[in-house]
Amino acid sequence: MIPCTDFIPAYSQLFKSLERLGGKAAVLDFWEYLSDNFLGNLKELVEAHGLRGCWLYWSHTLNEEAADFTMELDEEAGEFRIVMHACPSKGLLLNLEHVEPYRDYCEHCDVLYRRVLEPLGFECTVDMSECDRAQCSLTVRRRAPEARTRGTPLLATSD
Amino acid sequence: MAKEVMRRQASDNEYLHKDFHGALSTGIEYLDTHYGEQAVKDYLREFAVTFYAPLIREISERGLAALSDHFWQVYEREGGDAEIRLTEDELLINVPACPAVMHMRKNGYHVARRWVETTRTVNEALCEGTPFAAELVEYDEQTGRSRQRFYRRAR
Numbered sequence: 001m002i003p004c005t006d007f008i009p010a011y012s013q014l015f016k017s018l019e020r021l022g023g024k025a026a027v028l029d030f031w032e033y034l035s036d037n038f039l040g041n042l043k044e045l046v047e048a049h050g051l052r053g054c055w056l057y058w059s060h061t062l063n064e065e066a067a068d069f070t071m072e073l074d075e076e077a078g079e080f081r082i083v084m085h086a087c088p089s090k091g092l093l094l095n096l097e098h099v100e101p102y103r104d105y106c107e108h109c110d111v112l113y114r115r116v117l118e119p120l121g122f123e124c125t126v127d128m129s130e131c132d133r134a135q136c137s138l139t140v141r142r143r144a145p146e147a148r149t150r151g152t153p154l155l156a157t158s159d
Numbered sequence: 160m161a162k163e164v165m166r167r168q169a170s171d172n173e174y175l176h177k178d179f180h181g182a183l184s185t186g187i188e189y190l191d192t193h194y195g196e197q198a199v200k201d202y203l204r205e206f207a208v209t210f211y212a213p214l215i216r217e218i219s220e221r222g223l224a225a226l227s228d229h230f231w232q233v234y235e236r237e238g239g240d241a242e243i244r245l246t247e248d249e250l251l252i253n254v255p256a257c258p259a260v261m262h263m264r265k266n267g268y269h270v271a272r273r274w275v276e277t278t279r280t281v282n283e284a285l286c287e288g289t290p291f292a293a294e295l296v297e298y299d300e301q302t303g304r305s306r307q308r309f310y311r312r313a314r
Contacts, residue, residue, distance in 0.1 A: 001233060001234075001237075001254075001257060001258075001259060001277060001278055001281075001303075002183065002206075002259075002277050002281060003233045003236055003237055003259075004175065004176055004177050004178075004179040004180055004237065004259070005174060005175065005236060006210065007176075007179035007180070007182065007183055008179075009206070009210045010183055010206050010210070011179075011182065011183070011186070013202065013205060013206040013209065013210070014186045014190070014202060014206075017190070017198070017201070017202040017205065018190070021194050021198060022193075022194075026193075030186070030189050033185070033189050034182065034185050034186070034189070037185050037269070038181060038182055038185045038268075055163070055165075059165065061176065061178070062167065063167060063171075063172045064172065064174075064175060064176035064177075064178075065172075065174065065176045066169045066170075066171070066172040066173060066174040067167065067169065068167065068168050068169045069165075069166075069167055070164065070165070070166045071164070071165040071166075072162055072163065072164050072165075073162065073163045074162040074163075075160055076160065077162075086169060088169060088174060096210075098209070098210075098212050098213065099209055099210055
């Protein structure tokens with residue numbers, strides 16, 4: 001049995017194995033498959049509660065993962081944000097002296113969550129510029145009304 | 160409503176996210192469907208010999224007691240029952256229900272067809288390069304109930 005506490009190294013190895021079998025395309029294809037087949041609970045929560053669904057989902061996962069984070073929900077402003085001060089998964093991988101993490105390990109978060117949230121009407125912004133230090137951020141915003149996003153003027157002109 | 164803020168440090172919680180079993184199961188299912196059974200075994204073997212390299216070295220040095228200690232910790236941490244019997248040349252592990260499988264069944268995660276390899280292949284890999292071998296004597300796919308045996312290879 002592989003305990004759940006050893007999952008992250010197993011996950012990283014899976015990405016490496018997939019890349020060897022089918023290149024980066026295979027890894028990306030798997031991340032999309034995982035998003036479609038494993039993140040049903042995130043999808044259901046956001047469908048039921050809107051942005052608060054993000055808060056509910058990550059309240060569960062980040063606490064069980066013993067992450068060091070700040071999470072903010074501003075429903076009036078239509079924004080949800082996670083600032084990861086120390087990602088337990090990347091931190092674990094960086095601390096393993098005998099295992100080389102998968103090169104693009106952190107990318108999976110962007111692919112997985114974006115694929116769930118964007119079709120539900122949200123924009124995702126991920127900052128991974130500090131992921132080599134196990135730090136990142138995710139911002140989810142309610143998408144502006146369609147007319148605005150297509151460039152329709154907000155105010156009618158006088159002529 | 161005012162902005163809500165949650166601030167947590169790592170020390171505020173225990174690291175135990177059992178839903179990871181569901182993610183691993185999804186990965187195994189994907190690998191099996193797209194690349195076949197051998198790819199699943201190759202992946203799990205490579206993971207085990209790499210990640211558990213310090214444990215494998217310890218098995219060579221301390222014998223089956225090192226494996227016994229490892230599995231005590233695993234099942235205790237996961238909250239699963241296991242009967243572990245150790246002699247100098249044999250380690251027997253009887254698991255009435257695998258905590259990973261039970262968590263997945265309870266929470267509606269699909270249990271991969273090759274999930275058994277997370278026990279069989281990983282146990283065999285743990286014995287590579289050591290004087291010991293592994294045998295999965297019994298395994299029930301519905302519950303993950305198993306009888307696992309580690310024994311000294313014939314000299």
